Amino acid sequence: MISFENVHLRYDTGISLRDLNFFIDKDEFVYLFGPTGAGKSSILKMIYMDLFPNDGQVEIFNIGSSKVKRKEIAHIRQRIGMVFQDFKLLMDRDIYSNIALPLELRGLKPNEIRSKVVRKADEFGLRSRLNHFPHELSSGEQQMVSLARAVIDSPDILLVDEPTAHLDQESAAGVTDAIWKVHDSGTCVVFATNKVELPKREPARTISLVSGEIIIDREL
Amino acid sequence: MKLGYIINEGVAGIRRSKMPFMNSVFSVTIALVLVGVGVLFVDNGLKYIGDLQADYDLEIFMQNDASSEEIQELATIISEYPGVIRMDYLSKQDAADLYSAEFGENLLTLLGENPLPSSLRVTFEENYRSSVYIQAFLQSMKQFETIDDVLFQKDLFNRIQVIMQTIYTIAAAAIFLVILVTVFLTANNLRLMILARYEFIEAIRLLGASDFMIKAPFFLEGGILGFLGGTFAVLIIVGLEQALAAFNVINLPVRILDYPEVILGTLLFGISLSALGVLKAVRRMLRFVA
Structure with missing residues (x-):
């Protein structure tokens, strides 16, 4: 599903990632673990094809980064859910509209959208918040909205980039549990984090990075 | 249903x-008012000068002994000459009557005979009113012996031509400059409007929206913006025209309401300026968004 072969990525400021080789299968849960600047976000960006390797090949759903067309990137992203540490919610829309956005983009009928959004809001404990605006919610709730939006269209892959970075312990646990639930329903999850306790508390395959190199790829 | 999204998002975006x-609508309105007033100014100026020039028709005076058949034959030839839009015949009697009306004296009583010749007054179509063309016409008239003289104020005619040419050139350059400046200002304003929507564009791009799905609602929004700007501009120009007439400043011979094609052109220009401006701004932003 996700394949990195001899991937090198150079930034203008110097080499960022060196000789990355790994494969992530569907149904897997993988931690990308490492300190800030290790290259976790760059790997996620290469998965959703915002960044392209200078050498080597990244393959997502059997589409290679060297030959991918702009149109295909949109299709790939429709099968990938993303959660960011800054939530990336639209502040001028209520929670319903934020969660419904991917479905509107796919052209679903309004009644289909409503039933899916309500079901997902129930699942993530957001039902009473649907008419609120993001700024009226706590950080933990905003991240839940971001997660609900990411998985509303049942993606094959869920990418999460430090989702608990700005959250208190309780909210962080809630978000992590919700991500695991998404995985349990059959979605491949790639979870970038610098918190060592997460892989310890909820063990899964962990790819550890230091200065752009994989130092450990530990299967569970 | 994706069309539904495009329409909903385009309207919701507003x-x-x-x-x-509203800032952008205002900017487009001002741009179009400037262009519209410029065009009206030039059109009215040219119409005024054109009317002046039209007053200087050719007067062809016949020999005193020209028979009515000869005059009739000449009149037929002239009326079929390319570019002649009108020709009036003034008989010897008509000329004497005009003289009497103007000077209050009867020529027949005064001189015992009518010395005034009969004449043909010839008016050319606007497109044919050039000095060169009229000279060619005069040249071809020389072959007719029944013609005694032709009255044509060439110098005045040429001077008016030069004035018209100058106005055309200056006005065209000024309007071009105004259009250039307004397009630049409007494009800049639209770019700021799109810049304020960076987060939305970034979010839907990450959610897998294709370029078309990102651009289409903005294109629609730009179209609505341009239509509103164009409509306001036409209303303002009509208001200006009415005000000038109401306060007896000037009664413009050329008015925008008399030219539906100008109204349509203003609206189309507004719509294209805004829709394409927005599209360009979005395209530029997409280069920087994930």
Whole structure:
């Protein structure tokens, strides 16, 4: 599903990632673990094809980064859910509209959208918040909205980039549990984090990075 | 249903960013009013000068002994000459009557005979009113012996031509400059409007929206913006025309309401300026968004 072969990525400021080789299968849960600047976000960006390797090949759903067309990137992203540490919610829309956005983009009928959004809001404990605006919610709730939006269209892959970075312990646990639930329903999850306790508390395959190199790829 | 999304998002976009939208409508309105007033100014100026020039028709005076058949034959030839839009015949009697009306004296009583010749007054179509063309016409008239003289104020005619040419050139350059400046200002305003929507564009791009799905609602929004700007501009120009007439400043011979094609052109220009401006701004932003 996700394949990195001899991937090198150079930034203008110097080499960022060196000789990355790994494969992530569907149904897997993988931690990308490492300190800030290790290259976790760059790997996620290469998965959703915002960044392209200078050498080597990244393959997502059997589409290679060297030959991918702009149109295909949109299709790939429709099968990938993303959660960011800054939530990336639209502040001028209520929670319903934020969660419904991917479905509107796919052209679903309004009644289909409503039933899916309500079901997902129930699942993530957001039902009473649907008419609120993001700024009226706590950080933990905003991240839940971001997660609900990411998985509303049942993606094959869920990418999460430090989702608990700005959250208190309780909210962080809630978000992590919700991500695991998404995985349990059959979605491949790639979870970038610098918190060592997460892989310890909820063990899964962990790819550890230091200065752009994989130092450990530990299967569970 | 994706069309539904495009329409909903295009309209909702206006609602969500009322102020930047209204700023842009204002900017397009001002741009189009400037262009419209410029065009009206030139059109009215040219019409005025054109009317002046039209007053200087050719007068062809016949020999005193020209028979009515000869005059009739000449009149037929002249009326079929390319570019002649009108020809009036003034008989010897008509000329004497005009003289009497103007000077209050009867020529027959005064001189015992009518010395005034009969004449043909010839008017050319606007496109044929050039000095060169009329000279060619005069040349071809020389072959007719029944013609005694032709009255044509060439110097005045040429001077008016030069004035018209100058006005054309200056006005065209000024309007081009105004269009250039307004297009630049409007494009800049639209770019700011789109810049304020960076987060939205970034979010839907990450959610897998294709370029078309990102651009289409903005294109629609730009079209609505341009239509509103164009409509306001036409209303303002009509208001200006009415005000000038109402306060007896000037009664313009050329008015925008008399030219539906100018109204349509203003609206189309507004719509294309805004829709394409927005599209360009979005395309530029997409280069920087994930």
